[in-house]
Amino acid sequence: MPVLYAPRLAGKARELSGYLTQGYRALGRILSVDPPGIIAYLVADEDWSRAPRDNTRPYPPGLPYFTRSVEPPALVLPEELSTAFRPRTTATLPLTVWHELAHAFLLGREVVRTPVWFREFVPQAASAAVGRRAGLPLDEYLSRIDRDPGFTVRGFRGPAGAGDQMSFQNLLLVLGAAALDEFGEDFLRRIFHALWEEDEIVDEERAEELLGEALGQGGREWLVSRPEFQEEPL
Numbered sequence: 001m002p003v004l005y006a007p008r009l010a011g012k013a014r015e016l017s018g019y020l021t022q023g024y025r026a027l028g029r030i031l032s033v034d035p036p037g038i039i040a041y042l043v044a045d046e047d048w049s050r051a052p053r054d055n056t057r058p059y060p061p062g063l064p065y066f067t068r069s070v071e072p073p074a075l076v077l078p079e080e081l082s083t084a085f086r087p088r089t090t091a092t093l094p095l096t097v098w099h100e101l102a103h104a105f106l107l108g109r110e111v112v113r114t115p116v117w118f119r120e121f122v123p124q125a126a127s128a129a130v131g132r133r134a135g136l137p138l139d140e141y142l143s144r145i146d147r148d149p150g151f152t153v154r155g156f157r158g159p160a161g162a163g164d165q166m167s168f169q170n171l172l173l174v175l176g177a178a179a180l181d182e183f184g185e186d187f188l189r190r191i192f193h194a195l196w197e198e199d200e201i202v203d204e205e206r207a208e209e210l211l212g213e214a215l216g217q218g219g220r221e222w223l224v225s226r227p228e229f230q231e232e233p234l
């Protein structure tokens with residue numbers, strides 16, 4: 001996967017290129033799909049306001065994103081992650097890169113609207129799956145997550161501050177990692193393909209059904225039993 005970068009960021013580009021290659025290969029295998037034709041821009045702080053994006057206004061600095069505003073579509077990666085990303089371990093950067101890469105894989109085909117927890121659960125679970133394959137110290141990262149931020153993944157409502165956004169993403173990562181432990185990684189292939197086949201807006205009920213079915217036998221019961229998945233914190 002090509003990475004474009006300012007000359008002074010060559011070292012960072014090498015590091016990111018390693019994660020991108022790992023993620024690109026792993027996701028292609030996990031999902032049984034041809035990887036999308038995409039590119040990555042590693043953007044220096046001073047160039048952030050000129051990075052390709054979907055909106056006219058620049059995005060907050062330090063937040064990676066995927067955009068289809070250029071051809072080929074691009075992952076835009078900042079030279080340093082925002083301090084909002086926490087916990088900070090050796091897993092933080094690769095997990096973040098793989099999360100955006102998973103969005104890019106999913107958006108390689110048309111996808112209908114889904115509830116926000118579902119839209120973000122899919123890349124979080126995919127990122128955890130790549131991490132497991134790559135031997136990332138995922139448990140250390142997970143052990144530092146606050147499991148009770150005062151909301152659940154379904155109770156989370158935007159717009160939210162950066163801290164709550166991160167807590168929301170981390171709860172989804174906990175749920176994704178637990179699903180991988182319980183059901184293995186095959187559910188990811190099923191959920192991506194199910195989403196590509198869905199042609200009407202996915203509501204709460206349908207999202208729960210899709211994920212429950214993708215998980216496999218006992219999936220839905222397991223899902224509704226999870227603390228992260230309740231309507232309100234337990």
Ligand SMILES: [Zn+2]
Pocket residue numbers: 099103120123
């Ligand atoms: Zn996301």
